[in-house]
Amino acid sequence: MSLQTALQGPVEQVAARLLGCYLERRLDGQTMLVKIVETEAYHQSDAASHSYKGKTERTRVMFGPAGHxxxxxxxxxxxxxNVVAGPVGEGSAVLIRAVEPVRGTELIEARRGKTGITATNGPAKVCQALGIDKQLNGHELSRPPLVLRINPPLAPSTIAQTTRIGISRAKDVPWRFYIKDNPYASNPVLAVK
DNA sequence: AGCGGGATTTTCT
DNA sequence: GAAAATCCCGCTT
Structure with a gap:
């Protein structure tokens, strides 16, 4: 399955599709490999999305090609x-909310100053752990030093779907996805809401 | 265990 | 000028 194929279609479907996929990050001569365990979908038709009010300097990348x-x-x-999804001209992307370390766990925990699940169970934690900042805005995820590797889709019965976290508009849109029973998913208690 | 506030800067109104 | 797709610490129960 190619990267481009996996990122087309409805953005909420792409968000579910990215669960179980890997991110490989090269940093300072070392490699970190993590599994995506929690995502949220955002789309220009969605009041909670940065792209809702149209293309701006900040959201330019969201309207660009998938895979950035x-x-x-x-x-x-x-x-x-976020992983940009959909065709060029459509402002859609998938927020990476939580990951599970697969390789390079020691480096991840050292970068975070935390160990265990608290090292990567939140969107800003993921960025700090993997060294993602504004310099990587617009980066192509098919190329080092940060590669998105597509894995086989998970069985639907292993995926939980809930409302999103930390937003004030469109709270009722159930576009948050996480792998059931995965301890690295942030705050599973909110699932019932 | 749960609540509340502070950090701190980019972006849009 | 205010809000924001958050995190962490410290205080209270």
Whole structure:
């Protein structure tokens, strides 16, 4: 399955599709490999999305080709990263909310100053762990030093679908996805809401 | 265990 | 000028 094929179609479907896929990050001569365990979908038709009000300097990448990385800065000190989805001209992307370390766990925990699930169970934590900042905004995820590797789709019965976290508009849109029973998914308790 | 505030800067109104 | 797709610490129960 190619990267481009996996990123086309409805963005909420892409968000579910990215669960179980790997991100490979080269940094300072070392490699970190993580599994995506939690995502959220955002689309220009969605009031919670940065792309809702149309293309701006900040959201330019969201409207570009699929497979690029959209990085934004928020709350004065945090970065969050998204995988751009859909055709050029459509403002859609998938927020990477949580990952599970597969390789390079020691480096990840050292970069975060935390161990265990608290090292990577939140969108800004993922960026800090993997060293993702504004320099990687617009980066092509088919090329080093940051590669998105598509894995076989997970069985639907292993995926949980809920409303999104940390937004004030379109709270009822159930576009958050995570791998059931995965301890690295952030705050599973919110699933019932 | 749960709540509340502070950090800190980009972006849009 | 205010809000923001967050995180962490410290205080209270």
């Amino acid at each position: 990385l959209y990085v934004y800065f928020t709350y004065g000190l945090h970065y969050c990263c």
